[in-house]
Amino acid sequence: MADELVHYAVEAGVATITLDSPGNRNALSAQLRRELRDHLETATGDDAVRVIVLDHTGPVFCAGMDLKEAGGAAAAAQGVQEFPAILRQIWDSPKPVVAKLAGPARAGGVGIVAAADIAVAADTATFALTEVRIGVVPAIISVTMLPRLLPRAAHELFLTGEQFDAARAVQIGLLNSAVPPADLDAEVTRYTTMLALGGPIALAATKAMLRRERPADMGADFADMLKLSAGFFASEEGQEGITAFAQKRKPRWVP
Numbered sequence: 679m680a681d682e683l684v685h686y687a688v689e690a691g692v693a694t695i696t697l698d699s700p701g702n703r704n705a706l707s708a709q710l711r712r713e714l715r716d717h718l719e720t721a722t723g724d725d726a727v728r729v730i731v732l733d734h735t736g737p738v739f740c741a742g743m744d745l746k747e748a749g750g751a752a753a754a755a756q757g758v759q760e761f762p763a764i765l766r767q768i769w770d771s772p773k774p775v776v777a778k779l780a781g782p783a784r785a786g787g788v789g790i791v792a793a794a795d796i797a798v799a800a801d802t803a804t805f806a807l808t809e810v811r812i813g814v815v816p817a818i819i820s821v822t823m824l825p826r827l828l829p830r831a832a833h834e835l836f837l838t839g840e841q842f843d844a845a846r847a848v849q850i851g852l853l854n855s856a857v858p859p860a861d862l863d864a865e866v867t868r869y870t871t872m873l874a875l876g877g878p879i880a881l882a883a884t885k886a887m888l889r890r891e892r893p894a895d896m897g898a899d900f901a902d903m904l905k906l907s908a909g910f911f912a913s914e915e916g917q918e919g920i921t922a923f924a925q926k927r928k929p930r931w932v933p
Contacts (some may be wrong), residue, residue, distance in 0.1 A: 680911055684713035686720060691719040691728035691933035692870050693773075700736025707744040711760050718767040726876045728933060729868060730775045732768075732794060739779040739803070742789025745812075761818050763788060767824060768793035769889070772882035774873045778866045779803045780859065787817025792826045792852060795885065796869050800859040803844045805852065811839040826851045874933050877915045 685696040695717045697704040704710070721730045734740065747757055768775050768790065777791045779799035784806050791797045791805075807823075809816040816823075816836055824832055831850040835842060844856035857865045873881070887906065893899050910916045915931070922929040 682713060683707070683710045683783060684717055686717040687827075688721075688724070688727060691726065691874050692731055693717075693724070693727040694731045694733050695721065697732075697734040697740060698736075700738070702744060702746075703738040703741035704736060704787070705741045705744040706757065706761065707747060708757055710744075712766060715764055715767065718764070718771070722771050722773055725878075727773055728878060728931075729870045730771060730773050730789065731870065732775065732777045734778075734780065736766075737781045738787075738843050739777075739781055739783045739799075741782075741789060742785030742787050742808075753880070758786075761789075762821070765789060765818070765822050766791045772876075772885065774868055774876075774881060774885070776810070776866060776873070778862065780862055782806075785809055785816065786819055788852070789822050792819065792822040796873075797853045798855045798857070798862065798865050798869065799844045799847065799853050800862050801844045801856040802859055803847075803856070804841050805844075805847055806839060807835050807842040808839045810837065820873065850870075877919055877929065877931055879913070879915045880910060880919075883910065 683699040684695070685694075685698055687694050687696075695714065697703065697710065699707065699710050706714075718730070743758055743761070751757075753839070774796065775794040777794035777797040779791065780803070781800070782804045783791055785808050788805050788807060788919070807816050807819070820836070827835075827846050828850045831846075832839070835850075844853060847853040848856050854869075855865055876884075883906065887903075893902070911920075918931075919929050
């Protein structure tokens with residue numbers, strides 16, 4: 679549709695969700711939020727989709743909430759009310775999510791990057807948590823960002839709103855990789871190709887394992903992990919992977 683702000687396409691098991699509202703720097707307007715939620719739901723529910731890529735058109739990945747829509751609205755009517763659900767869709771997706779940034783991210787856009795499993799950016803991209811500079815708190819994005827960032831860096835960047843570059847984003851844990859702009863597509867493909875080699879059920883379970891709160895007792899943790907591991911060794915997917923390895927072929931789930 680000519681008037682849609684988020685596009686959806688699937689190729690070779692990779693669903694690409696593209697923010698396409700460059701006129702307002704891909705800000706999280708009501709329409710963009712709605713379409714992003716819908717496409718994320720479609721991708722997570724499609725068995726043919728193995729990996730999700732969050733992409734964008736224009737020079738900016740995402741500028742955060744649409745401040746034009748936020749002006750004059752009461753707390754209960756603010757668009758930010760819908761944002762936790764979007765971040766949870768990305769964070770809890772059973773399919774690995776890769777964020778692809780050819781340009782800057784700000785505020786809520788950085789929260790989306792942090793929610794993804796893998797984040798790759800052009801080394802020219804910049805980032806900033808600018809909320810305090812307009813008198814608001816980076817509260818919602820802290821839920822996805824604080825598990826990623828080094829504590830000292832989080833305090834510095836949340837409190838100052840200072841811009842930082844892609845190299846620092848890698849250093850503090852926000853990005854997995856920063857590459858020259860000409861290499862961005864190849865770097866994303868490198869990750870999506872590797873992710874698609876994993877068993878889909880195993881990937882979903884591994885994501886859940888990585889998110890779980892670890893018990894304080896190591897014995898209890900080993901007991902839980904033993905049950906998970908043994909169950910997957912004996913599962914249909916695990917047995918297919920073991921058989922494929924023995925037969926020197928790719929498992930059936932590889933696109």
